[in-house]
Each structure stands twice: as structure tokens, then as C-alpha cells.
Amino acid sequence: MDMNEIKEIFFQECEEQLAELESGLLRLNDGDRDPETVNAVFRAVHSIKGGAGAFGLDDLVSFAHVFETTLDCVRSNKLEPNQEVLKVMLKSADVLADLTNVARDGGSVDQARSKQLIRELEALANGSPLPTASAAPAPVPAAKPAAPVAAAPAANDQGFMPVAFSFDEFGGDESDSADQPTYEVVFKPKSDLYTKGNEATLLLRDLSRLGEMSIHCDMSNLPPLEELDPEAAYFWWKISIKTDKGEDAVRSVFEFAEWDCDLEVSEVGDESAVVASDLPMQPVPFDLSALDDEGDASAAMAEEQENLASAQRDEAVAAAETASNVLQMAGNASRAASESAKNAAAAAAQNNAQQASSAVAPTIRVDLDRVDRLINLVGELVINQAMLSQSVIENDNNGTSSINMGLEELQQLTREIQDSVMAIRAQPVKPVFQRMARTVREIADITGKSVRLVTEGENTEVDKTVIDKLAEPLTHMIRNAVDHGLEMPEKRLAAGKSAEGTVKLTAKHRSGRIVIELSDDGAGINRTKVRQKAIDNDLITADANLSDEEIDNLIFHAGFSTADKVSDLSGRGVGMDVVKRSIQALGGRINISSKPGHGSTFTMSLPLTLAVLDGMVVTVAGQTLVVPLTAIVETLQPEAAAIHSFGATQRLISIRNSFCPLVDVGRILNFRSTQANPVEGVALLVESEGGGQRALMVDAIQGQRQVVIKSLEANYTHVPGIAAATILGDGRVALILDVDSVVSASRGHSLQLEASLAAAG
Amino acid sequence: MASKKAAHKSLSLPPILDLNEASALRGKLVALRGNSLVVDASAVERVGALCLQVLMAGARSWEEDKKSFTFTKVSDAFTKTTQLIGVNIDHLMAKEI
Numbered sequence: 106m107d108m109n110e111i112k113e114i115f116f117q118e119c120e121e122q123l124a125e126l127e128s129g130l131l132r133l134n135d136g137d138r139d140p141e142t143v144n145a146v147f148r149a150v151h152s153i154k155g156g157a158g159a160f161g162l163d164d165l166v167s168f169a170h171v172f173e174t175t176l177d178c179v180r181s182n183k184l185e186p187n188q189e190v191l192k193v194m195l196k197s198a199d200v201l202a203d204l205t206n207v208a209r210d211g212g213s214v215d216q217a218r219s220k221q222l223i224r225e226l227e228a229l230a231n232g233s234p235l236p237t238a239s240a241a242p243a244p245v246p247a248a249k250p251a252a253p254v255a256a257a258p259a260a261n262d263q264g265f266m267p268v269a270f271s272f273d274e275f276g277g278d279e280s281d282s283a284d285q286p287t288y289e290v291v292f293k294p295k296s297d298l299y300t301k302g303n304e305a306t307l308l309l310r311d312l313s314r315l316g317e318m319s320i321h322c323d324m325s326n327l328p329p330l331e332e333l334d335p336e337a338a339y340f341w342w343k344i345s346i347k348t349d350k351g352e353d354a355v356r357s358v359f360e361f362a363e364w365d366c367d368l369e370v371s372e373v374g375d376e377s378a379v380v381a382s383d384l385p386m387q388p389v390p391f392d393l394s395a396l397d398d399e400g401d402a403s404a405a406m407a408e409e410q411e412n413l414a415s416a417q418r419d420e421a422v423a424a425a426e427t428a429s430n431v432l433q434m435a436g437n438a439s440r441a442a443s444e445s446a447k448n449a450a451a452a453a454a455q456n457n458a459q460q461a462s463s464a465v466a467p468t469i470r471v472d473l474d475r476v477d478r479l480i481n482l483v484g485e486l487v488i489n490q491a492m493l494s495q496s497v498i499e500n501d502n503n504g505t506s507s508i509n510m511g512l513e514e515l516q517q518l519t520r521e522i523q524d525s526v527m528a529i530r531a532q533p534v535k536p537v538f539q540r541m542a543r544t545v546r547e548i549a550d551i552t553g554k555s556v557r558l559v560t561e562g563e564n565t566e567v568d569k570t571v572i573d574k575l576a577e578p579l580t581h582m583i584r585n586a587v588d589h590g591l592e593m594p595e596k597r598l599a600a601g602k603s604a605e606g607t608v609k610l611t612a613k614h615r616s617g618r619i620v621i622e623l624s625d626d627g628a629g630i631n632r633t634k635v636r637q638k639a640i641d642n643d644l645i646t647a648d649a650n651l652s653d654e655e656i657d658n659l660i661f662h663a664g665f666s667t668a669d670k671v672s673d674l675s676g677r678g679v680g681m682d683v684v685k686r687s688i689q690a691l692g693g694r695i696n697i698s699s700k701p702g703h704g705s706t707f708t709m710s711l712p713l714t715l716a717v718l719d720g721m722v723v724t725v726a727g728q729t730l731v732v733p734l735t736a737i738v739e740t741l742q743p744e745a746a747a748i749h750s751f752g753a754t755q756r757l758i759s760i761r762n763s764f765c766p767l768v769d770v771g772r773i774l775n776f777r778s779t780q781a782n783p784v785e786g787v788a789l790l791v792e793s794e795g796g797g798q799r800a801l802m803v804d805a806i807q808g809q810r811q812v813v814i815k816s817l818e819a820n821y822t823h824v825p826g827i828a829a830a831t832i833l834g835d836g837r838v839a840l841i842l843d844v845d846s847v848v849s850a851s852r853g854h855s856l857q858l859e860a861s862l863a864a865a866g
Numbered sequence: 867m868a869s870k871k872a873a874h875k876s877l878s879l880p881p882i883l884d885l886n887e888a889s890a891l892r893g894k895l896v897a898l899r900g901n902s903l904v905v906d907a908s909a910v911e912r913v914g915a916l917c918l919q920v921l922m923a924g925a926r927s928w929e930e931d932k933k934s935f936t937f938t939k940v941s942d943a944f945t946k947t948t949q950l951i952g953v954n955i956d957h958l959m960a961k962e963i
Contacts, residue, residue: 309950313950327919327926329923329927329930330923330924335891335920336888342952
């Protein structure tokens, strides 16, 4: 595995961590105060920082570091995660995502934005008021032990220069801690630490550089040589270190190994006494005396303390042998006692956390290529199975029912395999929805509106290709919803609504398709304005009589934007028509319903997969075609009386007292030169672009079946009016009709190459 | 304590004693079990906690067998690391006769 591959994995993990981060923050935003949620958020940022550090991505590291610091304050309950705090954190998560993207793909980030956020995060960590965006750079935050921001140690140095003066001779407890605080570190590596290539000796060396250190290595866990796993961790250490760099500096030594070891850092001094008294501990006989004459603690006492601590862990420590090493650790016995209790608690917490995470189903990462190859092969299998059954039927071996039974089973099996393989590609829409949360935040910020995004059904699964192609139209629609749909807060209040607008994004499965709904509780579509605009743009005539629904659908016309002025967000001429086209390119449909004063709802219905398609197999001029079932509203057998001529070539069919243009598919695709007789064929009523219905004329219907989509572009070249191809049971290639382009061709436009690729991608 | 009897064996440690070396080192020690052992750590440039674990487990096993397990000629790096991580090998050092 070379460096690039490792880096790629890191970025993939980053994506997951960022998703985890965002969903955690959103949960906090909704009032979740579970410490595990805060931990998960913290871990996500921490892992990103750790990985980024390994690859030397300094920008990412420094931002993640500040972010992490603030999160740590939340974790340690120093900072209440209120709305204001979370707003900053959500923005920081966005910037972190940006920095990650920049690190991967190059480009640049908005430096001013990330700097501003760093200031805000630092302010939060220090408990000072948030700097405003326009304010001059915030003053360097006062150094606090709780804020290991890059600036802190420096400020520390300038603020109170450490004086090289030893209080040792006084032997006093107070003066000792006032000079250089002593920290006790219990460092128990897990085997993972070593297998991940970390080295305890290097960590200890880094630690020793912080100050004067004394160390005790506990070897009591060491098994006999025969039973020893050479790559497991047995040694653990108790270290006492005198340093003026603060507890965070001590912790930061272990930061890249934090999850692979049990680490306990505590300051020796009055704080420890508080901790000890807080714990429901049995009385420790040495407590007071140890405090009294700490300065000249004897070796014997150290030994006894060591014994006490070990006894509590049921471990036989060779204390005598190592007594010399713990001499300086004779802080007090209560420390050792409380420490072991804390260790136990920490271990328990760790276990819980691990159990929680192990409840998640195990997953593996697979190259998308491999899955696609598998899907392709299964497609071939389905085709082959169909061919096999067909040839058995053709040979008409009625006598051998066992063959028929076997074939049926084979068919079921292949169908099942196909479904399972498709399920591999299926992914929850969650990541896309999460991205939308960011879009909403950003636009709300720019427009000065207050918006809440409610998502539902994030775990609804759909093919990865669909997900990938969904993001863009969805972003566009969300922008529209916030920018055009929702009113300004004052206006909302005036209308008797809450100042905060709600945009709701839901996904659900419905009859083999995924339905995504986007609704806002804004003003709804201003029909008068839309109508006027359509008239101005010559889309409709001034006296056209349109239903409300038809007016609503006008916004899907090219170049239609109702915003009074062109804003940064929407109204760049790229309108809902683009959205509609991309949804249709996915084989989907989009509808709008709007209630003035109550908001609009966009409903998109998309196929679950782009690899198979339910289609109606029809014959046109001796050719076999497949019409996507989703496009077909109904089929009917035209009667001569229902057919009416219209103009020179056009014909209409009357269906239940309304007229619908007849489209001769064979004619448009140039399969034949003369017009077919509608009475001899079948009409398929289809819904097409623009909402209108058309009757497609075909010669006969063969049946309805699921077909495996084969790209025509990849194997041949794009053919106007044809979306893709498939292989039928008899081994022949059948073309899948692009309903929309055929319909638009019937309107007098000739078939064009850039016509949309309906039904198949 | 360096014994000069027939059962006396010696083991020279390689320069790098890291994660990759730990298993091999354990294998070597297991094979030498039952003999008095002199470990030559003079070539060691880098030693990790895992290998020290193996060596200490070895020393303990040798002690159980009542055989001598001594370090002779330790390199600076080896001494420094053992001191750094608080592993005391003083009692295992070969004494001048």
C-alpha cells in the first residue's frame, strides 16, 4: 500500500467522521445531552486531527485543534452547548469539511471565515463573549489551563515568566505546587498502540522533555515467556512529572495514542485531596501523615503505598524491587487509592463505549468497481436465465416437469441474487440530507432568515448513482425554498407564523420507488407574479386560461425566475427547469403543490436503481422496444371513432372527453415512412415533460418485465429517442424508449442529440 | 556472574528491536531456555517497549530456572531507553569478576 492509498483511506474516513460530527452536533442542537454524543463529536474531530497530523496537513490540524479544544470544554462541562455555541460549532464543522476537501482536491478555503471561526471557538473556550464578524481581531485570549490553544503557552510565558527558583528545601506542599505543578500520569498502553506502529518509549521520551520526570514501570502483568504474546502490551507506567506547561501539554503527548491506551493525568496537590474526599473510598491511613511530611517521604512509605495500590488491584507488584523508582511519587497515598478507583471507572466507561460501538454492524469497504462488475455479471445471469427458460419453452418438452420446476427455482434464485446485489449498491440518503443541512445554514446566514431543516427518513436506501446525482438538484431546490419560499422573519411574524421558517426534507419508499419531498412553510407560489412573468417572457399569452396547477408548473420552464432581483443564491437563470431535467435524467418525476400563505411542496419520485428497469415490451414496425413503466399512465385500444385528424399530419385521440395528441413512435424513430393505422395498434398514454399527456402508438404489447439496462453510449453511441438498450430472453437487443425525447420530437422538434436521457443513466 | 560453563550461551541483539523484531526475539529466547545466557546488547540502536517486555519476561523465566541471565556490553541507546521507561536492568548487568 503506498502513501497515496493510505491518504485516500484517510480522506474516506474523514468523510465518515465529518458525517458523524455533523449528526452528533445536530443531536446536541436538538437538546441531546448524552455524554456519549459529545464524546462521539469530540472523537470525530480528534481522529481527523490525528490523521491530518500524520500527513502534515497543517491547516487542517490547526483548525481541528482549536475546534477540539472548544469541544473539550463542552465535554468537561465547562461550556454549555447552547444554541449560540452550536451555531459556531456547526459552522466549524463546515469549515473542517472544506479544509478536508481542500487537502484532498486542492483549491483554497475562505481564510477569513476560518480565522473568524477560530476566534469564535477560542472565545467560547475561554468563556469570553463572541467576537463579531466585523470586530478587529480578538485580543489574544487570556491563557487558561483549559485552553491549550496554540497561543496559550506563549501567553503563559509572557504573562508570568517561570522563575528558576527551587522551593524544594522548604518541603512545603503549597510552595511546591505554586512553583511547578507535579502531574501524575498513569499510562497503560493497549496492544493496539503497538500494532498501530506507535511506540511507548517514544511517547515517554516526549513526555520526559516536558520537565523533570520520574517513572515506574509496572511489569506485574508480564506473563512467563512461553505465554507471552510478543506484540501485546504488558508494561504500564506510573509517571510523575514536574512541568509548568500544564496538564494539556502532558495530555497532548499522548494525543495520537489516546484511544489505544488508558491514560490518567492528574495534578498532584490540593485538587487531589478534593477528588479523594469525593470518592466513596475506604479510609486511607496514610492520608494526613503523607501530606504533613511529604517533603521527606521515606522509601519505606513509598513501598507501603505501592503495596496498598497494588493490593487494590489484586496484583502482586514487586514493590521492593522498584521502590527506588517511586520515591518521588510519594505524593500521598490517597492519590494512589483514588487513582485506582478512577482507573476502574475509566476502564468501565471505556468498556461501555466499546460495547456501544461494537453494536454497530461490521462493515467492509469495497471498491465500487468490483460491485459494478458483480452487478453486471448478475445482469448477464438474469438475461441468461431468461434465455434458457425461453429455449426450454420453445423446445416444448412438456414431459419433463422437473426441468420446468428447476427453471422456476433458478428464476427465483437469480431474482434474489439480483436483489441482494442491488442492495449492495443501495445507500441511505443520509449523507445527501446532511449536506443539505449545511446548505440551509449557509443560505439562512446570507439571507438573514432563520431556518430550521427537518429531515425524515434519512435511512431510506437508494442506489448510489441516484444518491450522487440527487445532491445537485436538491441543493438547488433547497436554495430556492429558503431564498424564495420562506419570508423574512418580520413578514412571517406579521403573517402570524413563527419567525423561524421550517424546511422539511423527507424520503420514503413507495411502490418500488423512492419519494423525496421538500416542503417549506413559506408564502407559497405567488401565482399572479408567476403568471405575469410567464406573459412577459412569452411563455403564455396574456389571455391564456390556466389552472393553478398549470401556473405552478410554469416555474419548471427554462429561464424562469420570480425573484425580483438576481441574488447571489438563486435567480442566475439556472432555474427549476434544470432541476426538472436532472430529475428526469434519473428516470424520475417532479411535482409541485403550493398553498398560498402556507408554503410549497416539491415531490420527487425516483427509481431505486439505475441498473434495472421495469418496462413494457412492445413491438413497433417489427422492432422490439421497451417503454419504461414509470412513464406509462394507461394503455388502451383506440377505436376508429375516437381518432380525429388535426392539421395536415397530426392526429388526436379522444379519451374520456379530452383530446390527447397521438404520437406515432414508428414514424418518429424512422422505422417506417407511412403513418400507422391507430386502430390496428395499441396506444400507451404517457406522462411527459411539461406535465402533458400523449398517446404513444405502438403495434402490439408483448408483456411487462424487468430488464437490465445496458448503456448504449458505452457500447455504441447515443441514438436520439433511445435511452438505453437491454438484452431480451431470446438474446436479441431491445432498445429502451426515451419517452420525453420522442414526445418532444412529435411537437415538431426533430430528435436532437442533446435530448434528455430519460429512464436510464 | 558471567558463567563460563559449557551450558553457557550467548545472544547478540540486532540493532533495531522494534515491533517486527519482538516475535523473533521471543523465539530466540524460548530456544535458549535452560541455558545460562549472556545477552550482548552492544549493537542496539533502537529498542521498543515490546522487545523490552520480551527480554524482561525472559529474565524472569531464567530466574525461575535458576539460570543466569545477564546483559553484557549494553549500548548507550539501550541503557538510555531502559532508564527512560523505568525498566531497571542493573541487577541483570554482568559484574566484573
